[in-house]
Amino acid sequence: MSGKVGVVRIVLLLMAMAITVTGCQSGIPRSGAVYVGERENITAEQPVIFNPDGPAQGASPEEIVRGFVRAATSSTGDYAVAREFLTTSFSPQWNPYAGVIIDSGERGWRGENNQITMMLTPVSTVNSHGTMRFSPSEQTVEQVFTLLREAGEWRVSSAPEGIVLDERTFSEVFNEHSLYFIDPLTEVLVPDQRWFLRGATIATRIVTELLSGPSDLLANNVTTTAFPSGTVLTSSVPISGNNARVDLSREALGADDRQLQLMLAQIESSLQDVAGITRAEIMVGQVGLLSGPTDPALVTRYPRVHNNPFILKSGALVLVNSEQTDLHNRFGTAVAQMEPEALVVPSGKEFVVVKNAGGISLVTEQGTTPVDTRPGLINPVVDPHGFVWSVPRDSPLSLAIAPTRGVATGAMQATWTDASSIELMSISLDGTRLVTVYSRGGSYVVAAVGVVRNQEGAPTALTEPIEIQRLTETPIDLDWVDENSVAVASGDQVSGYSLGIVSMGGNDQQPVAPQSIASLAGANSISQLRILGRNGELLEYRNPGWQAVTSGVTLLAKQAYLFFNIDTPPSTGG
Incomplete structure (x- = not known):
């Protein structure tokens, strides 16, 4: 394996000077086995489809804001229905991917002039990287929405970034996945749990966040990663049969053979809960560098003790x-x-x-x-x-x-x-x-x-x-x-x-x-x-x-x- 990988790396280094690759970034199962049985042509998690209504003609400011919050249950078309509640200028500025506030669904409302305030008590929050954190304070949070008339109808002209979902809806549209990083001393694979939107782009999102590094619990030298600094995903992650093809930037060419093995282990372990994926292939410039599945003898999994006490x-x-x-x-x-x-x-x-x-x-x-x-x-x-x-x-x-x-x-x-x-x-x-x-x-x-x-x-x-x-x-x-x-x-x-x-x-x-x-x-x-x-x-x-x-x-x-x-x-x- 080592000799073949070395030859491929030399070829890729020569090719990298001429290759330009455009980039794109794109329920609650526990982790199962790393390598599952083959499941042909299952390429994505099936999202729960919500079909919220768009704005009604003549709706009041509060009705518009309530409708906007409800519409955020559907991410279809880059939250197309939710954007219908926004002004023409604010629609492209609003970022629904900035995070999620999860609450019980019990909310209060207050209106004054062209402002509507929504009052809620967060249960948890999820940041833009998919990391969930418990919200212990039980204090009411206020979100303020400003509205303007556009073509005679009220529309939201400013709103907080991110979305608000109740606990039940959140569990239906988001799924939990473990990204795997490495103990710097033992090379044990360490899980870092994240929450991502269900859907066809889930594999791309997982690999993107894996390359971004661990959450605050595992950062600061608690864990590390095998990917060379600066490595990014250069295209979406297609799934062919049971194989996820991961095309990385040329920084990946700096990895030695052991790093490549660990990189593959990180990718395959992180994708283990995505339907249809049992192995991965690391590529640079669409040229294969290392193919899975990972040799179990080369990877250290979470330690085990006696099953009985x-x-x-x-x-x-x-x-x-x-x-x-x-x-x-x-x-x-x-x-x-x-x-x-x-x-x-x-x-x-x-x-x-x-x-x-x-x-x-x-x-x-x-x-x-x-x-x-x-x-x-x-x-x-x-x-x-x-x-x-x-x-x-x-x-x-x-x-x-x-x-x-x-x-x-x-x-x-x-x-x-x-x-x-x-x-x-x-x-x-x-x-x-x-x-x-x-x-x-x-x-x-x-x-x-x-x-x-x-x-x-x-x-x-x-x-x-x-x-x-x-x-x-x-x-x-x-x-x-x-x-x-x-x-x-x-x-x-x-x-x-x-x-x-x-x-x-x-x-x-x-x-x-x-x-x-x-x-x-x-x-x-x-x-x-x-x-x-x-x-x-x-x-x-x-x-x-x-x-x-x-x-x-x-x-x-x-x-x-x-x-x-x-x-x-x-x-x-x-």
């Missing part, structure tokens, strides 16, 4: 559904004798991180090493580079990072500066995103931050928190359930319990919660979520409800993935 039962640390034999008989007894309040079991099982009344400790065959002995610590997390994260509940900025091998700890500052206390935290299996639950102003904030690391894998910085949900009940537990989402449990015995599946991209679910929740643990998919009831029963969801898997469970452990095996003595940390 680890539990502490009858004084032994066991894996459920494996005859419940003590998998940690080398040091399982020591763990049980520590009377743990929380456990983290990393892949490889060379050690266990324990939290008890004395703090947080690392337990190996060689013995127990204190990691953090400060009082009031919340449950720890272990990242895939072998660092233990700990913080006292009432000192939310006092974040400590301790290595479990001979790597220097990176200096880092917590960025949730508005927190009065911190309740929970959980890190993704790839180590790129940390989700926390902290208190602020009488409620609990669920926020995600990106993790920046040095060349040794030590965390050195966190991005600014992005609020993804807000809780009104007391938080109980938190864990990642797949590459995009976390499960959050809250509530108490008096008011009842709630369970939420919160996506980094805004697609939240509220599954039925069991009658009691003491803790929870995720694995590789939402279906593998396990909950420990307050009565010691371990629960899993089996339609139509939560069913007990085993009883007499003392503790439900969290799992962590490691990119290495311990080969040096453990180190202590603050």
Whole structure:
């Protein structure tokens, strides 16, 4: 492959001087397999067709504005019907693609002279790049529309950019897709969820945004991209059979063979939910550079842990559904004798991180090493580079990072500066995103931050928190359930319990919660979520409800993935 790619690159470099290519840029499924079965001649997502009415003769200013807002449900013909409500001069200026405000559909109206004000409460917003963000304030937003008479009829002469859709309509005309960027240390593909209009141009939009780079959660060296700087799409993305042909600008010729493989993996992974696409071809000047499908051996997907959970039962640390034999008989007894309040079991099982009344400790065959002995610590997390994260509940900025091998700890500052206390935290299996639950102003904030690391894998910085949900009940537990989402449990015995599946991209679910929740643990998919009831029963969801898997469970452990095996003595940390 390498020799062929090199020859093609030389030919393309010679051709690029003479080639001029004109450019163009052009429901809520979860990510499935990267390579699906072949589906011939299915080239686009099928959009829901809305047929809003145009302006009625003699309509009042308020009727014109209401009609304009309704007409934005249809993007047909570059929002042709909505533009009928605009003045001749304002119509070409209005940009419906600037973003979306999503609300419940309950809106207020106020009119004065030739101005109409629409009042709404945003639930979420989507920016021009398709990134959705939760709107936590619950404050009313006012949008002002100015009207003029044109040929005797009222028309909108100024309006906010973007469109407003209620939640139901939004889910019918937009679809969620994951763009994939790269962990700069491990080359793991990391998802970045976006929302795009359904329709024939979806593949073009996805590749365009992929080339534009990651959202704020994954920017600032949290992730990177294999595409050389300045690479853009030079034409729309046609789909021939099951193949997406991606024609890039000549900057792509600067990529080496490994970069090309990663570029192809990014493209194919990002297009995996588009109907009919199972592979892609990278081109420059309409000449093929590298064709898919990507060799799975050359790409690192999101890490996996055991499908089944680890539990502490009858004084032994066991894996459920494996005859419940003590998998940690080398040091399982020591763990049980520590009377743990929380456990983290990393892949490889060379050690266990324990939290008890004395703090947080690392337990190996060689013995127990204190990691953090400060009082009031919340449950720890272990990242895939072998660092233990700990913080006292009432000192939310006092974040400590301790290595479990001979790597220097990176200096880092917590960025949730508005927190009065911190309740929970959980890190993704790839180590790129940390989700926390902290208190602020009488409620609990669920926020995600990106993790920046040095060349040794030590965390050195966190991005600014992005609020993804807000809780009104007391938080109980938190864990990642797949590459995009976390499960959050809250509530108490008096008011009842709630369970939420919160996506980094805004697609939240509220599954039925069991009658009691003491803790929870995720694995590789939402279906593998396990909950420990307050009565010691371990629960899993089996339609139509939560069913007990085993009883007499003392503790439900969290799992962590490691990119290495311990080969040096453990180190202590603050």
